Every structure is written in structure tokens, then in C-alpha cells.
Amino acid sequence: MEPLISMTILNPRPVHHPGELLEGEVQIDAVGERVIRSIETTVLWFTEGKGDEDIGVHFFESRQQEDFPDIDLRELHRFSTLLPQSPLSYDGKIVKIRWCVRTRVFLRDGRQALFEEAFVLGDVQSDWSGNLQAETKKPETSDSADATETQPPAEAASESSGPLLNGHPTDGSTTINASS
Amino acid sequence: RLLAAALFSPLWGAANAWMIVQAIQNARVGSVDWLLLTALAPFTAVSIWAVAYLFRQFLFYTAIGPTGVEVSALPMIPGETYQLFVSQVGRIQLKRLEISLVCEEEAQFHQGTDIRKETTEVFSKVLYEGVDVTIVPEQSFEKQFELEIPNGAMHSFASPSNAVSWRICVAVDFPREPGFRRKFPLVVYPKLQEA
Numbered sequence: 001m002e003p004l005i006s007m008t009i010l011n012p013r014p015v016h017h018p019g020e021l022l023e024g025e026v027q028i029d030a031v032g033e034r035v036i037r038s039i040e041t042t043v044l045w046f047t048e049g050k051g052d053e054d055i056g057v058h059f060f061e062s063r064q065q066e067d068f069p070d071i072d073l074r075e076l077h078r079f080s081t082l083l084p085q086s087p088l089s090y091d092g093k094i095v096k097i098r099w100c101v102r103t104r105v106f107l108r109d110g111r112q113a114l115f116e117e118a119f120v121l122g123d124v125q126s127d128w129s130g131n132l133q134a135e136t137k138k139p140e141t142s143d144s145a146d147a148t149e150t151q152p153p154a155e156a157a158s159e160s161s162g163p164l165l166n167g168h169p170t171d172g173s174t175t176i177n178a179s180s
Numbered sequence: 181r182l183l184a185a186a187l188f189s190p191l192w193g194a195a196n197a198w199m200i201v202q203a204i205q206n207a208r209v210g211s212v213d214w215l216l217l218t219a220l221a222p223f224t225a226v227s228i229w230a231v232a233y234l235f236r237q238f239l240f241y242t243a244i245g246p247t248g249v250e251v252s253a254l255p256m257i258p259g260e261t262y263q264l265f266v267s268q269v270g271r272i273q274l275k276r277l278e279i280s281l282v283c284e285e286e287a288q289f290h291q292g293t294d295i296r297k298e299t300t301e302v303f304s305k306v307l308y309e310g311v312d313v314t315i316v317p318e319q320s321f322e323k324q325f326e327l328e329i330p331n332g333a334m335h336s337f338a339s340p341s342n343a344v345s346w347r348i349c350v351a352v353d354f355p356r357e358p359g360f361r362r363k364f365p366l367v368v369y370p371k372l373q374e375a
Contacts, residue, residue: 018373047342050298051287054339086370090334093300095285095342122370125332 088122245269
């Protein structure tokens with residue numbers, strides 16, 4: 001018989017925000033007491049769309065029966081983690097980013113069972129690109145090059161190649177001077 | 181085009197030079213190769229054209245200087261406004277110059293044994309468009325703008341096979357030559373939210 005995984009996010013809401021505490025509970029039913037070898041609970045993001053799937057694990061917890069011989073792993077177990085600043089859930093044209101809580105149960109006979117609960121992290125507007133494309137701005141045309149007396153911001157630095165963001169942004173202003 | 185001209189011109193010139201040498205040697209021994217002499221004129225004409233074309237391409241590409249892009253702060257945050265400064269140096273006449281803020285999604289995937297990459301533009305905002313722009317060494321093109329990252333926009337993201345990238349794109353068209361696009365990456369962070 002397949003194990004029945006009950007997983008609940010305790011503070012469900014349409015959108016979870018970075019920095020919030022995500023709490024959940026996991027309970028396993030329909031299997032015997034010592035049938036479970038281990039249970040893994042993961043909070044992760046993964047990509048969907050045209051590209052190959054990428055995965056990023058934010059929270060991982062593994063409970064092995066041998067580590068807790070006196071505890072019934074089937075019993076209700078609570079987990080919690082602080083949600084990161086990024087990457088936010090995103091529904092793009094060819095790239096999508098999804099967040100979920102995943103529980104995987106490994107049985108002593110080699111079988112596995114999996115359960116996922118999706119949630120939304122962040123408030124990226126679903127139509128931000130479509131709406132703003134309609135506001136494409138063509139502010140001015142020029143017949144000749146203007147020698148403007150501007151004071152370009154100082155500081156030279158290197159080009160950035162779009163880093164993987166998984167933390168807090170740095171403070172202070174930074175200027176780049178990227179020339180081709 | 182410059183590379184192609186740089187390869188073609190000396191090769192054709194060498195072949196043409198060999199033909200001339202052969203014709204001269206034939207003339208010295210009193211032998212006349214009419215086929216060689218017939219082919220010599222058009223070969224020489226093409227050789228002269230190739231050298232002139234190479235010289236023109238060299239002048240064209242050296243007339244375009246570097247494009248400079250400066251921003252008032254990095255990383256950027258959606259909903260915030262920044263200052264952007266763009267400069268273009270050189271000695272050239274531009275048919276059109278366009279500066280825009282773009283956001284692109286990039287996805288890399290396997291198709292059989294090939295690895296393919298697809299890029300799609302999901303946001304574009306023209307910040308400046310100029311026509312018939314003349315750039316001279318004494319007066320380079322310089323413009324300063326306000327740049328706003330749309331509120332609620334997606335931040336920069338990169339993983340092994342997927343990316344969301346923000347860029348400043350400078351697109352240039354010339355009267356008689358193909359234009360180019362130069363892209364300068366920006367970094368956009370999500371709004372920092374406290375727990």
C-alpha cells in the first residue's frame with residue numbers, strides 16, 4: 001500500500017513574501033510503524049518553460065529512522081524556514097519559476113512516495129511586461145548630436161553577467177561604466 | 181565584412197600578381213597566352229576593387245568608437261528611478277540611433293544532441309530615438325536620461341539553463357552599411373522585504 005502523505009502549509013495565503021516564516025506540517029499514514037526508512041522535506045524552486053529544468057534548494061530536512069529509533073516518523077512533524085529574497089515566483093513567456101514544498105518518503109522495501117505543495121513567493125505582477133510595453137515611450141528625436149554638459153556618475157567597474165540572486169542586495173550606490 | 185575583405189583582398193591580389201608575373205615571363209620568351217591575357221584585365225579590376233573595399237571597410241570600422249553607458253546606481257530595484265548616461269564617440273554619420281531598456285528571457289535546452297538557446301524580449305521601452313545623428317571627434321554624442329525599472333517587474337535571474345536579464349540596448353543604423361546593437365547588462369534586485 002502506498003503511504004499517504006499529508007502536508008499542510010500552516011499560514012497559507014495567495015502570496016508569501018520574502019523574509020516571511022513558512023511553516024508546515026507533515027504526517028504519514030497508511031503505512032506500518034517501522035516501514036519508513038527516511039523522510040525528506042524540501043523547500044525549493046524550479047524552472048519551467050522552454051529551457052531545461054533548473055532547481056534550487058532553499059531548505060532541506062532529512063529524518064532517518066535509524067537516527068530516531070524511539071520516534072515514529074509517521075507522526076505529525078512541523079518544519080519552518082525563512083523565505084529568501086529571491087528568486088521570486090515568475091510566470092514569463094519561456095521562463096517560469098515555481099516554488100514548492102516537497103516531501104519524499106523512502107520505505108525500507110525501496111519504494112518512494114512524493115507529495116508537493118506549491119506556493120507563490122513575491123509579488124511579481126503577472127502582466128508587468130504586457131502593460132508596460134503599451135507605454136513604449138519615444139521622448140525625442142534629434143537632428144544632430146548634442147554636446148550636453150552632464151556630469152556622468154563616477155566609478156568604473158566591470159560588466160555584470162546577471163548573477164544568480166539568492167540573498168540580500170548590497171547597500172550603497174554603485175556605478176558601472178560598461179563599454180563595448 | 182572587414183574580416184572577409186581582409187581575407188579576400190590579399191588572396192585575390194596574390195593570384196592576380198601571379199598571373200601578371202606569368203604574363204611577363206611569357207612575353208619575355210616570346211610566348212603569348214591569350215587566355216591568360218584575357219583573364220588578366222577583369223582579375224586586375226577585381227583586385228583593385230577588393231583593395232579599395234578593404235580600405236573603405238577599415239575606415240568605416242575605425243570610425244565607430246566605443247559606446248559608453250553609465251548608471252547612477254547598481255543594483256536597481258523595481259519601482260525606483262535612476263540616471264542613465266550614454267555616450268558614443270567616433271567620426272561617423274548615423275541614420276538612426278536608438279537607446280532602450282529591455283528585459284529578455286533566455287532558455288537553453290537540448291534538442292537531440294544539440295544544445296539550443298532561445299532568447300525572447302519580454303519588455304522594451306525606448307528611452308531615446310535620434311535620426312541623422314552626426315558624431316565627430318570634437319563632439320561625441322552624449323545623452324542623460326531618467327531610467328525607471330517598472331514596478332512589479334521581475335528581477336535579474338540566472339541559473340544554468342534559464343535567465344531573466346535586464347539590459348540597456350544601443351541600436352545604430354548607418355546610411356549605407358548594416359547597423360549594430362550593443363547591449364549593456366543591468367542588475368535588478370527584488371525589493372528588499374523585512375521579515
